[in-house]
Amino acid sequence: MLSLLAQTAVSFVATVSFAILFQVPREQYVYSGLCGAAGWLCYLLVMQNYPSPAVASFAAVVVLTVMSRIFAVRRKTPVTVFLICGIFPLVPGAGIYYTAYNFIIGNNQMAVAKGVETIKIAVAIALAVVFTFSLPTPVFRFAKSRKGR
Secondary structure: OOHHHHHHHHHHHHHHHHHHHHOOOOHHHHHHHHHHHHHHHHHHHHHHHHHOOOHHHHHHHHHHHHHHHHHHHOOHHHHHHHHHHHHHOOOOOHHHHHHHHHHHHHOOOHHHHHHHHHHHHHHHHHHHHHHHHOOHHHHHHHHHHHHHH
């Protein structure tokens, strides 16, 4: 297994690659990559202490959504530019694949288990975004006001 630093670096590169495909403006690549890397690092740290992918995904998405909102204010860019790219490493694509795969090979018990786990992760991601967006906008404007001092 790769070290935390290596996985975070790979997550940064993967997020920047997705930002390129998503046609994010060039000057936002680094910030998008930082959101993805921070989210993945948080996910790994939570998984070490509390091995639940849904809880780790929730915590990671809260962190990267806060970062996305701060970057959006500072960079005068829509928050979705950073949020969508940052969530990319956390999306449970493999879980969806293994759910379908197990259904196809007839292993229904494993398919249901993987499907439930995937749904938990997806719901955790959605709840984290909703929770963080329910925080008032002035909380994230501190970065903008400190810049002028």
